[in-house]
Amino acid sequence: MALKKEKRPxxxxxxxxxxxxxxxxxxxxxxxxxxxxxxxxxxxxxxxxLEGYFVGINNRQELLDFYKEARTRHDxxxxxxxxxxxxxxxxxRSICDEYQVTTIGEVGTYGLGWQLARQKVMAxxxxxxxxxxxxxxxxxxxxxxxxxxxxxxxxxxxxxxxxLKNQLMSKMDAVGYMxxxxxxxxxxxxxxxxxxxxxxxxxxxxxxxxxxFDWNKIYKEEK
Numbered sequence: 001m002a003l004k005k006e007k008r009p010x011x012x013x014x015x016x017x018x019x020x021x022x023x024x025x026x027x028x029x030x031x032x033x034x035x036x037x038x039x040x041x042x043x044x045x046x047x048x049x050l051e052g053y054f055v056g057i058n059n060r061q062e063l064l065d066f067y068k069e070a071r072t073r074h075d076x077x078x079x080x081x082x083x084x085x086x087x088x089x090x091x092x093r094s095i096c097d098e099y100q101v102t103t104i105g106e107v108g109t110y111g112l113g114w115q116l117a118r119q120k121v122m123a124x125x126x127x128x129x130x131x132x133x134x135x136x137x138x139x140x141x142x143x144x145x146x147x148x149x150x151x152x153x154x155x156x157x158x159x160x161x162x163x164l165k166n167q168l169m170s171k172m173d174a175v176g177y178m179x180x181x182x183x184x185x186x187x188x189x190x191x192x193x194x195x196x197x198x199x200x201x202x203x204x205x206x207x208x209x210x211x212x213f214d215w216n217k218i219y220k221e222e223k
Contacts, residue, residue: 015218018135070132
């Protein structure tokens with residue numbers, strides 16, 4: 001049967017997967033608590049002073065138990081994993097325990113440990129997507145620095161190992177860098193990628209944008 005030429009309309013304008021990263025204590029957990037219908041999966045016990053929808057997760061087994069419970073039923077539009085750094089830590093530790101080694105680099109040969117860790121961490125992201133219509137992932141930043149005293153710059157980016165960081169960022173519809181305005185200390189978010197900053201978006205209304213953090217500017221009303 002011949003293929004019919006048919007242009008598909010835009011299905012959604014908002015990010016289904018959103019990554020937010022920045023310095024510790026910049027305000028990531030606070031803004032998550034302010035998003036309506038968002039359950040924050042708190043892996044760093046940083047929500048005690050905030051009002052919102054939170055579930056405290058202290059280890060990998062508790063995270064797996066949460067997945068089972070959420071699959072049964074939940075009433076949330078968003079799941080926010082706060083932070084991915086802890087999931088990476090728990091995953092690497094579980095692999096080390098399984099192989100009875102001290103560090104992930106000792107697992108197998110040809111970087112097998114790192115490969116297993118990447119697969120398991122990304123499986124967590126896929127599973128969250130199965131459970132919620134939209135997911136938000138937060139992480140800490142790696143500070144930009146000059147490379148070997150040259151003009152090249154190591155970008156300010158998510159503080160994860162290279163391949164895992166690239167896989168996670170590629171999975172996201174939008175990647176925003178959160179920071180404080182040096183003049184008035186307002187919380188800002190940048191979706192504008194530059195030489196010294198890794199950020200960006202597939203969503204037209206976020207591409208190249210820098211603005212005071214506002215959920216209504218990130219998630220537009222769908223028509």
